[in-house]
Amino acid sequence: MFLDFAGRTFTYRQTKDRAVEMARGLRALGVRAGDRVVTQLRNSEDVIFAWFGANLLGAVWVPINTAYRGEFLRHQIVDAGAEVVICEAEYADALLNVALPSVRAILVRGAEAPCPDDRVHSLEAYRITEGDSLEHATTPSDLTCLLYTSGTTGPSKGCMISTNYLCNMGYLSNLAVPPLPNERTWTCSPMFHLSALGGIAATLLNQGSISIAEQFSVSKFWSEIERSGATTALLISPTFHWLADAEDTPEMLRCFGQLRTVIGSVGPEMEHVWRSRFGVQYMNRCAYGQTEGVWLTLTPADATDVPPNSVGRICEDFDVRIVDDNDVQLPDGQRGEIVFRPKRPNIMFAGYWNRPEDTIKVWRNMWMHTGDIGYIENGYLFFVDRKKDYLRSRGENISSFEIERTYQQHPSISAAAVYSVAEGVEEGEIKVSVVLCEGATLSCEELCTWSIENLPYFAVPRYFEIRDELIRTPTGKIQKYLLRAEGVTETTWDRVAQGINVRRT
Incomplete structure (x- = not known):
């Protein structure tokens, strides 16, 4: 098994077959290599099928936050220049209420087309089961997706993410926590977040399986872990506290020790709670990166000598430095801006989509400028604060x-x-x-x-x-x-x- 969505399971072969069906439908709509395909979908198997299906055509997948509406929604679709959007039925009206001049087809999931607009079609009509296998030769530099930044200092920008970027992200994740045979990961991270895509990549590389929940629920978490048989959980910071504050349940008690590894950002006190109360062996909490490049730091989950408050040991795949306002390197222990560059090709973003001037602003003197303040001591990176207004x-x-x-x-x-x-x-x-x-x-x-x-x-x-x-x-x-x-x-x-x-x- 590869994918599990609330008990709906798909093998690797079934996943490929469904992606090919989706690719045939997109091709019937005129999607070709280099085109952008937007999805605004809740966590479901169709997110994966649309992503892989677009890439089978050489097209670029653009996942958009399901909570976006109005200007948030319009900006990213228009900026990407997408011609096809795949969305949940309840999001169609929001799409039609904003000006999207480039969009010529909206495929609606879960219901028939909700309005007479001739651009709106049922997604089911474009799952084409008969046809060629659509084998596509992917190169490491091919774009797999555009991931939009949060736009903290201006309009959000599309980070161009290559195939090798995600593969390297998955490789580094597996390096930090070597997977068990038949490893199964559980996550509720939305599929428009980089962390979820990294989880998919890591799963593919270790030939494991991943269980993806539509959304997080304190009351259902342990029953989901028990049902799925997950041995690793990928969580966001607030969920650690919510679960720690919840009362014991029979499912939680039965799952003691089942989760070998939990990945997420927590402090030492919360780590102790999860180890002692839930039987977790490894808490992979020391990491640093951004959409433009991950992981800049990497610390094995079983490491015992990690300095307090550090965000991990600098990864061998990247050069990381601390510089002053003139890009002069600062000595260990002195605070300045964190900058980095890759040691291998195609392991960081390829620039901002259609914004070369913004790419040049952050890529100065052959270094990527993070806009974050930090310092380095003995090979470990310490994050201090963000320069950006976010x-x-x-x-x-x-x-x-x-x-x-x-x-x-x-x-x-x-x-x-x-x-x-x-x-x-x-x-x-x-x-x-x-x-x-x-x-x-x-x-x-x-x-x-x-x-x-x-x-x-x-x-x-x-x-x-x-x-x-x-x-x-x-x-x-x-x-x-x-x-x-x-x-x-x-x-x-x-x-x-x-x-x-x-x-x-």
Whole structure:
């Protein structure tokens, strides 16, 4: 077996056959080598079939976050220049509500075409079971997908990911935790996240199997682990705490020691909890990378000499340095920007899609500039802080730029600033401060309701504030560091305090 989706299993041969069926359907729609195929799908077997099917044609797969709508959605599809989109039935209306001039076909999964738009078709009609086998000779440099960044300093950019990039990512993951025979991995990571794709690559390389859940559930986690027989789990940071805080269940007790390895970012205290309470042997928590290149650090899961607070030992596949603002290398222990470059071809991103000027900005003096601050000691990398203006909420990296652009579409808002304020939690909480148009009236509660309707669930701020003006420089730029320093003030409206919680729909 290769794939398991809630008990729907597929062997390696069956997976290839389904991918070929999908490829024939895409070809019937005119998809050719180099074209981009967008998917906006929940975790399911069809995500894999669409990905592999597009690549069988030499086309490039573009997975998009299922929570995206409006400008978030439009920007990535238009930027990719995609002509075909595959989506869940309930997402079709959101696609049709934005201008997508390049899109000529929308394949809807799970239902018949929901509207008379002649671009919309049922996905089932394009699973073509008869025809040639579509063997495609892939080279290491061929693009397998575009993965869009979170757009923390501007519009999100498509990272060009090659076949060899993902293969190397899987290889390094297996190097850190050598797989057992018949290893089975469990993950709920969305298939538009790099971590999930790395899990697929690692599984393919070790000829194992992977069980993929549609979404995470505390109440169902241990029953899923028991049902699937998983020996490795790939999780995001918040889930470690949610499971540790949950009460014992019969399924949890029966699964003690079943999970040999858990991969994710946790601190030493949480690692101890998982080892002692759940019987986990290896916690692969020391790693550093970004969509542009992974893994820059690699630490064997059974290592016992890892310095506290480090993000792991620098991987032999990459040169990693710390430099000052003039790109001069700094000595061990001194803080500066983390830069890197590959020692082998096609193991990092191939640049930003259709944005050579942005690629040049980060690829200076033959080094990739991460925008992160850190230092190196005895071959170990230590992460200090991010230079980029970014947000993180519920395990998602979020573009403040794109959220602000959404707020600026509100007819009553003349200016908006979105930023994170610390509230004693690892990721902080999102706050939005807005200035209203002259003569406009709008309450924070009304703005909250509008936000829920127009933003992905994980991007809805907790805190809202209506101000007379935003703090700006003499040249008119918003000084977010001063807004962050203000934090939660007496005039800040707290969504949670008002009993309004936002969940995935």
